[in-house]
Amino acid sequence: MRNxxxxxxxxxxxxxxxxxxxxxxxxxxxxxxxxxxxxxxxERIDGADAGFDPEDHTRVDARIxxxxxxxxxxxxxxxxxxxxxxxxxxxxxxxxxxxxxxxASPYDGMFCTYEGVFDEGATNxxxxxxxxxxxxxxxxxxxxxxxxxxLLWTTFTSAQIDIDVESAQGAAYLDRVxxxxxxxxxxxxxxxxxxYAIKRRGTSCFxxxxxxxxxxxxxxxxxxxxxxxxxxIHGYYQSQIEVASRVDLVYDFGLPPLVLDAFFTGDTTVLxxxxxxRPTNCMTVLDTHDGIGVIDVATxxxxxxxxxxLSDERVAGLxxxxxxxxxxxxxxxxxAAAANLDIYQVNCAYYDALxxxxxxxLMARLLQFLLPGVPQVYYVGLLAGTNxxxxxxxxxxxxxxxxxxxxxxxxxxxxAHPVVRRLVGLLRWRASTTIFDGTFTHLDAPPGRVALRWExxxxxxxxxxxxxxxxxxMIDVDGTVIDDFAHFDDWS
Amino acid sequence: MRNxxxxxxxxxxxxxxxxxxxxxxxxxxxxxxxxxxxxxxxERIDGADAGFDPEDHTRVDARIxxxxxxxxxxxxxxxxxxxxxxxxxxxxxxxxxxxxxxxASPYDGMFCTYEGVFDEGATNxxxxxxxxxxxxxxxxxxxxxxxxxxLLWTTFTSAQIDIDVESAQGAAYLDRVxxxxxxxxxxxxxxxxxxYAIKRRGTSCFxxxxxxxxxxxxxxxxxxxxxxxxxxIHGYYQSQIEVASRVDLVYDFGLPPLVLDAFFTGDTTVLxxxxxxRPTNCMTVLDTHDGIGVIDVATxxxxxxxxxxLSDERVAGLxxxxxxxxxxxxxxxxxAAAANLDIYQVNCAYYDALxxxxxxxLMARLLQFLLPGVPQVYYVGLLAGTNxxxxxxxxxxxxxxxxxxxxxxxxxxxxAHPVVRRLVGLLRWRASTTIFDGTFTHLDAPPGRVALRWExxxxxxxxxxxxxxxxxxMIDVDGTVIDDFAHFDDWS
Numbered sequence: 001m002r003n004x005x006x007x008x009x010x011x012x013x014x015x016x017x018x019x020x021x022x023x024x025x026x027x028x029x030x031x032x033x034x035x036x037x038x039x040x041x042x043e044r045i046d047g048a049d050a051g052f053d054p055e056d057h058t059r060v061d062a063r064i065x066x067x068x069x070x071x072x073x074x075x076x077x078x079x080x081x082x083x084x085x086x087x088x089x090x091x092x093x094x095x096x097x098x099x100x101x102x103x104a105s106p107y108d109g110m111f112c113t114y115e116g117v118f119d120e121g122a123t124n125x126x127x128x129x130x131x132x133x134x135x136x137x138x139x140x141x142x143x144x145x146x147x148x149x150x151l152l153w154t155t156f157t158s159a160q161i162d163i164d165v166e167s168a169q170g171a172a173y174l175d176r177v178x179x180x181x182x183x184x185x186x187x188x189x190x191x192x193x194x195x196y197a198i199k200r201r202g203t204s205c206f207x208x209x210x211x212x213x214x215x216x217x218x219x220x221x222x223x224x225x226x227x228x229x230x231x232x233i234h235g236y237y238q239s240q241i242e243v244a245s246r247v248d249l250v251y252d253f254g255l256p257p258l259v260l261d262a263f264f265t266g267d268t269t270v271l272x273x274x275x276x277x278r279p280t281n282c283m284t285v286l287d288t289h290d291g292i293g294v295i296d297v298a299t300x301x302x303x304x305x306x307x308x309x310l311s312d313e314r315v316a317g318l319x320x321x322x323x324x325x326x327x328x329x330x331x332x333x334x335x336a337a338a339a340n341l342d343i344y345q346v347n348c349a350y351y352d353a354l355x356x357x358x359x360x361x362l363m364a365r366l367l368q369f370l371l372p373g374v375p376q377v378y379y380v381g382l383l384a385g386t387n388x389x390x391x392x393x394x395x396x397x398x399x400x401x402x403x404x405x406x407x408x409x410x411x412x413x414x415x416a417h418p419v420v421r422r423l424v425g426l427l428r429w430r431a432s433t434t435i436f437d438g439t440f441t442h443l444d445a446p447p448g449r450v451a452l453r454w455e456x457x458x459x460x461x462x463x464x465x466x467x468x469x470x471x472x473x474m475i476d477v478d479g480t481v482i483d484d485f486a487h488f489d490d491w492s
Numbered sequence: 493m494r495n496x497x498x499x500x501x502x503x504x505x506x507x508x509x510x511x512x513x514x515x516x517x518x519x520x521x522x523x524x525x526x527x528x529x530x531x532x533x534x535e536r537i538d539g540a541d542a543g544f545d546p547e548d549h550t551r552v553d554a555r556i557x558x559x560x561x562x563x564x565x566x567x568x569x570x571x572x573x574x575x576x577x578x579x580x581x582x583x584x585x586x587x588x589x590x591x592x593x594x595x596a597s598p599y600d601g602m603f604c605t606y607e608g609v610f611d612e613g614a615t616n617x618x619x620x621x622x623x624x625x626x627x628x629x630x631x632x633x634x635x636x637x638x639x640x641x642x643l644l645w646t647t648f649t650s651a652q653i654d655i656d657v658e659s660a661q662g663a664a665y666l667d668r669v670x671x672x673x674x675x676x677x678x679x680x681x682x683x684x685x686x687x688y689a690i691k692r693r694g695t696s697c698f699x700x701x702x703x704x705x706x707x708x709x710x711x712x713x714x715x716x717x718x719x720x721x722x723x724x725i726h727g728y729y730q731s732q733i734e735v736a737s738r739v740d741l742v743y744d745f746g747l748p749p750l751v752l753d754a755f756f757t758g759d760t761t762v763l764x765x766x767x768x769x770r771p772t773n774c775m776t777v778l779d780t781h782d783g784i785g786v787i788d789v790a791t792x793x794x795x796x797x798x799x800x801x802l803s804d805e806r807v808a809g810l811x812x813x814x815x816x817x818x819x820x821x822x823x824x825x826x827x828a829a830a831a832n833l834d835i836y837q838v839n840c841a842y843y844d845a846l847x848x849x850x851x852x853x854l855m856a857r858l859l860q861f862l863l864p865g866v867p868q869v870y871y872v873g874l875l876a877g878t879n880x881x882x883x884x885x886x887x888x889x890x891x892x893x894x895x896x897x898x899x900x901x902x903x904x905x906x907x908a909h910p911v912v913r914r915l916v917g918l919l920r921w922r923a924s925t926t927i928f929d930g931t932f933t934h935l936d937a938p939p940g941r942v943a944l945r946w947e948x949x950x951x952x953x954x955x956x957x958x959x960x961x962x963x964x965x966m967i968d969v970d971g972t973v974i975d976d977f978a979h980f981d982d983w984s
Contacts (some may be wrong), residue, residue, distance in 0.1 A: 103866035114616050124606045128641035130635055135650060137629040141620055147796070149620035158627060304639070393885070 004034025035078030291345025425488030496526025527570030807864025917980030
């Protein structure tokens with residue numbers, strides 16, 4: 001994949017539909033992005049989990065376009081798409097058919113049942129061992145075609161039925177999905193929640209050895225169809241490092257909270273530690289459609305003897321700091337509030353998490369773009385969007401606080417905002433500067449600062465960010481000294 | 493207990509505190525009520541479930557009064573109190589001590605663990621058999637003092653830890669609570685959620701034979717301390733009838749939805765069937781601190797082959813009708829909306845459920861008061877209160893839509909409202925009319941109507957309610973013809 005920024009966006013919330021995205025990427029945003037991750041655009045985009053519960057993963061939701069529209073985008077930009085490995089909608093044809101017909105259904109075997117794993121029952125220790133990013137047990141009762149109640153694995157919501165990816169029916173289903181994406185012009189596949197795909201009695205059922213094997217095999221199937229694979233896993237930072245060493249590409253979910261921590265405390269120590277140990281086969285993010293990952297930097301939730309990158313006190317300070325800077329709105333959307341079950345994340349627009357401070361926000365983006373990895377920018381972050389309390393109130397879904405809908409008017413208004421113009425300029429600079437394919441060095445720096453260097457072909461780029469003072473100084477490859485984001489006005 | 497209306501109210505939301513309740517009962521409401529059910533007034537009234545998750549069930553929350561205040565009320569009115577059998581708060585001293593000290597804790601044994609019931613593990617069928625009025629499994633993970641994860645039974649919220657009432661420690665705890673209530677002047681005890689108290693592997697763990705035995709024994713313990721016992725159980729109507737035949741006193745939870753159904757459809761057929769078969773050792777209600785029970789009149793959720801009093805279509809019409817008449821507000825507070833897990837109830841003020849129609853509302857109350865049983869009136873219903881959208885929005889708890897806080901101003905304003913003045917008059921008439929200790933007859937009536945007769949000591953009271961036309965005609969024991977609620981202005 002190209003070492004150029006990727007946009008991440010919903011098919012419908014940014015520029016109306018797929019054609020709208022294409023027009024933005026080749027029009028107002030030309031040169032800023034090398035690719036785009038379009039969040040689930042399948043039939044249907046508005047289920048129980050905003051498209052992550054597909055009814056038909058092989059079809060494009062007709063309300064936002066067609067496979068031809070996806071192929072059109074892929075002519076000029078890499079297209080990344082979600083491959084939802086772990087589950088389908090409880091309203092999917094496959095699940096409904098199986099519930100109605102049981103063993104006579106062509107989908108018999110495709111779904112994970114409690115009995116399939118715990119055929120003789122599960123003990124306290126077996127149930128407690130199962131890892132889940134939400135409170136409660138990952139099972140939901142359904143009536144089968146005999147009227148008997150059966151428990152299905154539902155790792156996420158009760159409307160998302162886990163697939164038995166090891167079954168012939170599950171494998172055939174995933175093959176159909178891979179074919180559809182490859183035929184549609186997708187070249188990057190994000191394996192959604194793949195860490196939960198394999199269940200084994202007595203284990204955490206999360207990133208166990210068999211899961212790594214499955215990911216390796218499945219990645220081969222994707223590569224055979226010309227697609228690279230990115231693995232999405234939130235979790236304890238040591239696990240993240242372990243996962244990264246065994247797969248092609250991961251997200252750096254530690255970065256968003258650690259950048260905030262550095263700004264909130266004026267202390268870059270933890271951030272600098274992370275820069276030294278973080279995996280570099282990664283996509284860097286500050287924001288995504290999900291929340292800001294606390295789990296990724298905190299004490300191991302499955303073994304509290306394992307300390308996190310941040311102490312418990314400092315995690316509390318992080319969560320409080322986001323709440324304060326966002327005027328309390330993040331608290332409305334996080335944890336037990338607002339029916340949000342993702343207790344390991346804080347839901348908040350990144351621009352709000354930094355108190356809408358343009359200088360700090362652009363410094364955070366600069367830091368993201370300077371670190372090894374391919375930078376990805378969420379559409380709300382691109383537009384310096386703020387928390388959407390109205391959408392949160394309307395849906396009661398915590399994460400909707402950072403899933404704003406733009407219309408042509410609010411979109412062009414946002415693009416004219418000075419902080420957005422400078423961010424677009426910064427993206428164009430990042431996309432067109434080739435030194436990021438070179439060698440990276442994390443330099444020593446005084447407390448409160450971060451110093452980074454890139455070298456390639458005899459050229460050097462040096463940057464020092466004074467997080468405590470919210471200033472920076474960068475010497476570009478041509479010797480230009482940049483210490484003011486006004487510099488990037490020229491690029492916008 | 494006296495055959496006179498009971499007020500049901502929170503300690504803090506009606507008249508500020510316990511003294512405020514005493515002043516209302518002997519002042520503006522003198523003669524209207526024979527007793528009062530004060531919702532949980534223990535330490536503390538504002539936990540995770542509005543007092544139904546006590547931290548200390550033997551102490552009065554100091555913010556609303558003392559045991560002396562309870563005793564004062566009991567001088568003039570019967571006092572009914574909740575005895576929360578099934579669980580305590582996860583913040584209670586007992587649970588915290590046990591988590592911290594395990595076998596060394598004096599409370600070791602007091603709580604229901606998964607292992608305690610499913611020592612060798614639970615199968616699909618064993619887990620599916622367990623009845624629960626919410627989606628999801630009734631277990632929550634905690635870390636014990638060894639750092640091991642253990643599953644506790646949490647039938648209601650994860651902050652309410654189920655008590656093993658069969659253990660010595662559980663029994664001792666309940667004895668301490670019984671003593672505290674009896675010493676405090678309580679003469680009526682409502683056994684909260686007692687149907688879930690006994691767990692047995694392979695059963696529904698809900699109103700099993702052992703539960704009946706427990707209730708009988710426990711009722712004896714209460715009676716030995718001078719207290720009568722009321723059992724609170726929502727469920728399929730046949731189960732309700734069965735339960736009623738085996739305990740002293742139950743609620744008629746079928747009445748509230750069936751009265752609405754009759755007004756919405758103009759058809760009294762189902763209501764009249766219920767009048768013929770309903771248990772009469774009951775407390776009649778139209779509203780309580782919980783929602784309007786749909787489960788009590790619908791198809792058996794544990795066996796959909798068992799039809800309810802209302803067909804599925806008519807249940808849908810009931811829920812829709814409440815939503816329409818309440819301007820859509822009930823929908824905000826019910827089901828998956830607003831984090832409300834009580835999917836078997838509709839959350840709505842009864843006055844709003846009848847579209848704030850004074851005539852229909854007073855007719856519904858008249859019908860309630862004319863049926864065998866002791867009528868109980870919820871403080872919001874007494875004051876013809878409407879849905880509290882602000883409180884719902886502030887807490888996200890669906891049931892809070894009908895748990896309004898009154899202050900002295902809003903309380904006196906409500907008492908001056910004509911419909912409230914007539915309702916108070918109707919209550920005084922009901923409290924002072926002795927014929928309701930006599931013989932009840934459900935008479936034939938034309939479609940759309942209900943006709944009822946009471947006879948005692950050679951006196952007769954006849955009433956015919958034309959639900960379809962929203963008119964009524966009653967001939968009182970002294971021959972007075974009453975066909976207008978203005979008649980009760982004289983009593984207010």
